[in-house]
Amino acid sequence: MSTTEPRITVGVDGSAGSTAAVAWAAKLAALRHLELRIVHGLQLTGVYYGGGVLGAGAEALFDAIRTDGERVVADARALAASIDKDLAVTTDLPNEPPVPMLIDESRRARLLVVGRTGTDGFADMLLGGTAASVVSHAHGPVVVVRGRHDSADVPESGPVVVGVDGSPNSEQAIAVAFEEAALRGAPLIALHAWNDVTYEDAFGSARILTQPESLEEDEERLLGQRLAGWQEKYPDVAIRRVLVRDRPRHALLEVSAEAQLVVVGSRGRGGFTGMLLGSTSQALVQHARCPVLVVRPEPKA
Numbered sequence: 001m002s003t004t005e006p007r008i009t010v011g012v013d014g015s016a017g018s019t020a021a022v023a024w025a026a027k028l029a030a031l032r033h034l035e036l037r038i039v040h041g042l043q044l045t046g047v048y049y050g051g052g053v054l055g056a057g058a059e060a061l062f063d064a065i066r067t068d069g070e071r072v073v074a075d076a077r078a079l080a081a082s083i084d085k086d087l088a089v090t091t092d093l094p095n096e097p098p099v100p101m102l103i104d105e106s107r108r109a110r111l112l113v114v115g116r117t118g119t120d121g122f123a124d125m126l127l128g129g130t131a132a133s134v135v136s137h138a139h140g141p142v143v144v145v146r147g148r149h150d151s152a153d154v155p156e157s158g159p160v161v162v163g164v165d166g167s168p169n170s171e172q173a174i175a176v177a178f179e180e181a182a183l184r185g186a187p188l189i190a191l192h193a194w195n196d197v198t199y200e201d202a203f204g205s206a207r208i209l210t211q212p213e214s215l216e217e218d219e220e221r222l223l224g225q226r227l228a229g230w231q232e233k234y235p236d237v238a239i240r241r242v243l244v245r246d247r248p249r250h251a252l253l254e255v256s257a258e259a260q261l262v263v264v265g266s267r268g269r270g271g272f273t274g275m276l277l278g279s280t281s282q283a284l285v286q287h288a289r290c291p292v293l294v295v296r297p298e299p300k301a
Contacts, residue, residue: 004107004108004109004110004140005035005108005109005110006034006035006110007029007034007035007036007037007090007108007109007110008025008028008029008032008034008035008036008037008109008110008111008112008113009025009036009037009038009039009102009105009106009108009109009111009112009113010022010025010026010036010037010038010039010076010112010113010114011039011040011041011098011101011102011105011112011113011114011115012038012039012040012072012073012076012115013040013072013098013115014068014071014072014075015115016115016152017115017116017145017152018072018076018115019075019076019079019115019152020115020116020145020147020152020154021113021114021115021116021145022038022076022079022080023079023083023154024113024143024145024154024291025080025111025113025143025145026079026080026083026084026087027083027084027156028111028113029080029084029087030083030084030086030087031183032110032183034110035088035089035090036080036087036088036089036090037089037090037091037092037105037109038073038076038077038080038089038090038091038092039091039092039093039094039101039102039105040069040072040073040076040091040092040093041093041094041095041096041097041098041101041102042065042066042069042093042094042095042096043095043096043097043098066093069093070093073091073093076091077089077091099133099134102114102134102138103133103134103137103138103139106138106139106140106142107139107140109140110140110141111140111141111142111143111293112138112140112141112142112143113142113143113145114134114142114143114144114145115144115145116144116145116146116147116285116286135266135285135294136266138294138296139296140296141176141293141294141295141296142293142294142296143291143292143293143294144284144285144288144291144292144294145291146285146288146289146290146291146292147289147290148257148289148290149289154290154291155259155260155289155290156260157186157260158186158258158259158260158290159181159186159187159188159189159240159258159259159260160177160180160181160184160186160187160188160189160259160260160261160262160263161177161188161189161191161252161255161256161259161261161262161263162174162176162177162178162188162189162190162191162262162263162264163191163192163193163248163252163262163263163264163265164190164191164192164223164226164227165192165248165265166222166226167265168297169265169266169295169296169297170226170265171226172265172295172297173263173264173265173295174190174226174227174230175230176263176293176295177190177263178230178233178234178237179234180261180263180293181234181237182234182236182237184260184261185236186237186260187237187238187239187240188237188238188239188240189239189240189242189255189259190223190226190227190239190240190241190242191242191244191251191252191255192219192222192223192226192241192242192243192244193244193245193246193247193248193250193251193252194215194216194219194243194244194245194246216243216245219243220243223241223243224241227239227241242255249283249284252264252283252284252288253283253284253287253288253289256284256288256289256290256292257289257290259289259290260290260291261290261291261292261293262284262288262290262291262292262293263292263293263295264284264292264293264294264295265294265295265297266294266295266296266297
């Protein structure tokens with residue numbers, strides 16, 4: 001049984017990336033008639049115990065950190081209200097490190113939203129292993145809000161793109177992508193990337209697959225099978241199938257330049273295997289030119 005609540009949660013830190021994330025989350029919450037929850041991790045425990053800050057100065061530092069956190073949350077709340085004055089907004093400033101706090105928040109949110117970069121508590125959040133920790137260990141879908149040309153200019157038009165690889169998690173990504181495209185009145189690009197080189201062992205030994213024409217026919221058939229039924233369920237969504245012989249990260253990064261949202265599963269087979277644990281994850285969350293929505297596998301009954 002799902003424990004999610006009817007809300008979208010966004011992590012804030014006062015940076016430009018955080019501001020873009022709040023605006024994006026507020027617009028989606030208003031569109032979906034959901035509550036928006038704004039959270040900011042103070043991480044004060046380290047100040048007292050890990051940072052060696054004791055004595056008379058500790059209380060003043062504590063107050064300064066909390067005051068700054070309250071300002072960050074208040075600014076985020078004001079931005080959300082400017083987008084939709086009727087939007088239901090709640091806030092929280094827990095004394096927790098940002099990453100575990102966000103992972104815990106993802107247990108109850110319909111969607112967890114984070115910015116492309118940050119300062120202080122969110123510093124390096126989307127760099128290296130910290131990004132993998134947040135996105136890979138969240139208990140629900142996560143959006144990393146990115147803009148065009150590594151800026152806060154987040155696109156609001158263009159198609160929704162979904163990466164299709166034939167895995168069960170990819171099936172969930174397709175379902176989410178159709179829903180998002182229908183909600184936005186946007187066309188959908190279903191992209192299936194494949195190549196004729198596979199890596200068979202831990203040392204990266206490669207082999208060239210024979211009969212590439214036959215393989216391409218198989219891949220085209222797979223894409224058609226994965227989309228079967230969805231067009232009937234969402235007849236108003238215009239869909240374009242794209243089959244490319246390329247690595248998924250290259251193809252998805254290229255198409256992100258024209259998209260308003262890219263939707264992918266957290267794991268897959270072939271090119272998508274281990275996606276959020278390696279180079280493809282880094283490429284998407286650090287270099288995509290639009291928001292990236294990562295769909296988590298549904299828990300087993």
